[in-house]
Amino acid sequence: MRANAPPSHTDVLLFMPPYWDVYGDIDVRKIGFILPSLGVAYVASYLKGNGIKVRLVDVACAIRSEEEVASTIRELRPRMVGITAVTAGMPTVHRIAQITKQIDPEIVVVAGGPHPSALPADTLEEPAIDLVVEGEGEVPLLELARGTSPEAVPGVTFRGHDGGIVSVPRGPLLEDMDALPVPLFDHLPVHDYGYLVLGNALPVLSARGCPLPCTFCASTVVNQRRYRARSPEAFADEIRWIHSRFGIDSYVFCDDTFTLDQKRTVALCEELLRLDFPIRWSCMIRAAGLRRSTLAIMKRAGCRLVEIGAESGDEEILESIQKKTKLHEIRTTVDRAKGVGLLTNAFFILGLPGETPETVKRTIDFAASLPIDFAQFSMFTPLPGTASWDQVEESPDMECIANDWSDFSRYRGAIVNSTALPARELEALHRSAIRRFYFRPATAWRSFRRMETLGDVRRLLHQAASVARMARLRRPQSAG
Template structure:
């Protein structure tokens, strides 16, 4: 069976900091790559079109998809970009009868709504898609709709009825994981800023799946159970992407890469032993950071660690189920600073229980921490999270907009709090960016990086945004005198 997997262009979603399409960081669509690899392993013919890389409009993407004459088209979507997948599928159905399958978080959390309101999707794949996609294709090829009941993890319409087959158990990531089908992409188009080098070819690697923590704003697509690939398999994949594919940067997309310190150190020692030369970044939690691990990570090429701080107020941190406090963050970022590791922090403004004072406390805290780069998100509830339930019930915060395409966290707010409007939250986000980046030490650090060889304009977007907005304020005050 000829199968085409697609990702629609998404660059227009995020409004606060506009991206230059030709200089944008584009991360490979890892979910599609894993599904493609499993389908190829089962004997199917697979292609991928990345609309973001190709700069296709949605209509252009649909025309290109139909032109390739696939038997089946698969597309994934989060809640934020679901409308793009929907428009794409509608365009496909206007000019063909090709079967269209939707996977990803949105199809997983709202299958009834998706099928009730959108006739353009023939099937939904809920949860992890690797095994479900293989079984669905096999049934469609051999049995047609008669065999659909045997496929776990799918939803579909039968006449007017919506059918939800039982959930599929979590994928055996340790045993059955195949490497992503990177050969289906134009690999040299995927770039990431590298210290002293600028934009360099990159890829993404996933060493574990699952997150054991209980933050109220997060939907756990991969569940709470952490599944770890063997160190030997991860190292073999790293050797392949660095030596055979020529990637100079890797982004580890594990929810918490540093969860198991001894495992991280073992992996880093393996990277050093194999003499693999590449830069890499990862996500971490403050309460997992220790000096020995950070030293090993730096020796293995890690040059930036990103942590979600969310709030500078301990009561808010406790209320959102973060399981960490201010002292944890102070300690963790101090370790990173002392070891010469670039530190990135993300924050959320407008969490349940927030007042203007706590938002301002978070903005101040971002400047007190030894952090090199910071990003400030507006609190945004997503379906099937505790935060969504709180907003639905009007507890502590409430919705002002329910159109998912506006759930971007950047440059827009879909919620308000008592005494704090959506407009206020957007203003706080802008203020946080200006206050953090327009400090002499942050400007100096970025200038030093530029002079050392990192001329990637993408990397400096937050700084340039902050300076531009700061100058607007200065000129506005001068003009008003």
């Protein structure tokens, strides 16, 4: 920093931008669907454990305005600001970077996360961003915080002296997951976070990465399809520590696929059953080959909600996106989950490459035929770094019609126009899917039956209002 500047209070200030940009007009805070970025919390803890003075700020919960962002930077006076980013949140990242440079041009601004990792040179087109960290952030950010020159840090992209883009190849991924410290949730409003039926909850992770080849998934941008698991003992110890420090007893297991290795899933659940306090949790599961016995021990270990990436109700579309799952497997897994008493949430993507109005309608019919408690219908959004992104760019029959990165919300509007399925027709089908699934007696009855507390009732009312907005329902005006 400048010679006449006051001494730095913080080495690194990490911002978590609000991820609800992904959800368009839905207020995720009101429906109990807001969590801190676990990846950033791990990076913060890793830095702290290596002697770096770090502060983590969640813009989603703790900061409500640009003025508060500026005030935080002035108060903490960091040498470096790090900002994580998904695609739809890039305009927010740009604004935080600009505010930082307006306060002190000498502060080094670093962007990381899925979007900058996929498009590092594009990210550096914003002048207020100095460096991009690609992939996992722990090791590169630690080296930068220690003052190592960017050209000597694997995975860093920056502007060279001539203004050209310089990219240092990524280093190896972290292998020993048990060596990771507990994520840093200090200074975060931990009791403001929550997830669907769990109420107040925090995220935890038992494994990083996923080896599956789904064409639309951006997880590979950071984890390169490498699956790296923690031991059951280390995972349970982390939950013990979080529970003792914050009193949290509900958790979102953020593994890409918690049941990828069912033998390991059972071992994890056996370890959770040894905890001396009860917990509730949710996780993502894989439908293919999931045994009833695995779901049963998950239920006994505290699982309340399982989430399934169903994606489509058309076999050919599932095959084209390399989902490696059949429709009958999805139905069987839902039935087994319901049979052991688990709540279920299924994700569907409408408008995938190759879709027609008929295939989308088959997906809507399939979703309505399943005894699931929740369904999330998103519109196909090709994310940078995925095979789907390349497919849209190369296809003469598909065109991305987004104006900027903020349009890359999966729920606000269609951004891909295809010959077989125009964007406006896809949006109409999206509204139809929401109405078809949620505005029927079976869904209302399942929602009523799971009510346990006044908080559940409040969340349900907010969820109903959000669903109505997404479906763009309009009450006829009174004749007065």
